[in-house]
Amino acid sequence: MTAIGHDGGQGGRPDGDGAGAGSGPGGTITTQVPARLDRLPWSRWHWMIVVGLGTVWILDGLEVTVVGNIASRLSEPGSGLPITDAQVTGMAAALYVAGACTGALVFGWLTDRYGRKRLFLITLGVYLAATALTAISFSAWWFFLFRFLTGFGIGGEYAAINSAIDELIPSKYRGRVDLVINGSFWLGAMGGSLLSVLMLNTSFFALNVGWRLTFALGVVLGLVILLVRRNVPESPRWMFIHGRAEGAEELVAAAERRIEDETGRRLPEPDKAITIRTRRSTGFIEIARTLFRAYPRRAVLGLALFIGQAFLYNAITFGFGSILVKFFGVPSGDTGYYFTVIAFGNFLGPLLLCRLFDTVGRRQMISGTYLLSGVLLFITAWMFGNGWLNATTMTACWCVVLFFASAGASSAYLTVSEVFPMETRALAIAFFYAIGTAAGGISGPLIFSDLTASGVVADTALAFSIGASLMVAAGLVAAFLAVPAERRPLEDVAEPLSASATGPAGG
Template structure:
């Protein structure tokens, strides 16, 4: 059956997944990582900058009649709401219309919204485009994670996914340092510096867009959606490029899969697949996202208040402390990522969650006993988040690889939305009051809540984590379109 858009639906047998998985690491893969992965740096930059410029925006002469609470409260909530709704909306479109169309559209939405935020002339304008910035970023998570998993060989998928998701913290570190510079009124006027921080995000995004234009559509998505000729052409080109670079022929791909091609999957079938066919995996995804959301909010919502209130750190220098914490966050996935592919998913996911939760309990005890300084408190947070960041990144890896191909982007979007909503809505309600109260016991309670949920998620992983290391995506979860018994 043919369609006017060049697709033809039928039953095909293909070796595309096996051909992609047997590729050695090459320049072709670096192009994918740079084109798709670098957007996390933008997200980290975006979130951190807004948190750090809140005090400047609320000052007279900033150009916006806005309060500190409105920036960190309502504007942050709108960004979160945008991210959740963008993930679900674009996640559905990504599974329906392909990865490439959507990862170009979502980045364009982010760029336009960020540029218009920099031009804010009134409070409602600022709020509106904070929502749409989040809307674009949320869509990015679904489109990008699904594309990366489907293009990166199974041998490297874990570490690449972890490092890319962890690169958020490079952006956070840059955002913390950038805001110190941009808020220096000796360099930039009050009403210009904060606008330039958003403008830098636009410049970085445009560079990423130029690289991203060369990233191919996912051949895995193509052959299921009636574009098997295009899928084979992309893999042929990648193989030719890799053989030329390595100077040797590639071994023959062995495993083939037979697919009943289809144009789209309905919402009801996606929901039924996630919750009826894979209830343990759905429970795992839910637990991992909630655990990391609460641990991060327990620390990041209160870190500035705690440093200022309990350790007499100047509010103007908290950005330096945050840069140190952010660096610790990035090192976790960078240094531990390889172990998720070698030691395996279950021990590493469960281990990073349980260990980071236990370390946060220890930090709460030391803080409650009054034995920490600003420097040792920051060091404790760094150690906790070194392990927590690898765990949190593995939550994205997990939900992007344990469900069938046709539901992948929607599954990522669903669990991302749950985690982001829990962290961005419940987090401020629960933690901001506890960490800002100035009472040691309240901050200890906040830490213990985050630690307990992280440990609980780790225990769920002990029983439910899927040993997906070095396995083809089609072996981890058989595509819905696969013909029964015809994978060989």
């Protein structure tokens, strides 16, 4: 199904099912690989990809939540680590965010250059090593260093994994799969909250042991994921653009045989082909020109979505514990239970709404979830400011807001991974992720910490309103600029830079 030539020529086997030869950089390849991948029915092969790649978000949620919950334990005398509570929630958290931003950009560039599979194995390896070394921390500087490196690995995962998922999952299912996988962060957050309650109970584990075992369990989960991930294939789309047409053909043919054996039906013939000129890599200048000159409206859309969701989440989650304690008298030891409920609401949003992003449409659902969550947070701020809420009803309001916000936030990752050309995909994800993470992890706390910690009702209501305003603004941007990418091949949403026809049309 691939014909190969050089300098614009075409050749190869005419029967359409030969693997074809490889082609070095600069040669041209005509291939049906994208169409063959997109017309595949859902199968066990796709489940393997989802399990192998998607579970990393559970690790991220586990990491972030565990560190927040064990901060007070680490600072206690006898914990085995000379560190203060402020250092854990301040310096260590900031370094984790900085590591995630840096890792996303570094590994995003390497992923586009050296392939999805090689990098998603390396990034998980970095995470595992850094988490294991965190568990044996003996000083503050050691803990800080390996929190940075843990974030470095997790940030790299976002770029490598999202690009691989979107390039392997059929276009019919791409939106729902991406949303649920990104939303699974909150399963990790739930697990982290409950795990911390158990592991920090001194009736079971000594003061200087429980927090170390918490990190060690993250390593065990990561090792299981690594074993599964070894079977996940490289992206055939990346392979043929980088001159590995024969390998791409063989990989897709093997998946087709496996699915035909599983379903007992012969697959339909693919309906289109694409001709591209192979390349070894894409330079930073070309990537920047593509994002901001060829697709300026899509770049604005990506920035708006990531910044909006980052500020809404920080408006709620940054000070939720202190809000419950100061305004509603909830014991500090019980806030983890409330957070578990909030995290469950976050996961339900992408789980229950994801199908609509593929059926109703991207523009309607992205703008709708952003606008609705922003408006609901405005209403929550108004009710809170008037003293009409208690701990239970406030948590219920947060759950409803974040039910829609979580689906919207997950769609931000989906958007930037599908609306730019394949050669720039991983770095585009990394760039927008880094901007959103920096906004949420640096600017957000600076703005919201004093407001939520002041103990003044009006200040906390203002924090909610700021987050709601940015979420509504992002929803309005999406209403005008969101790309109708539902059920469309990636190559139709954004033509590869390597395509032999004209370059990107812009927008």
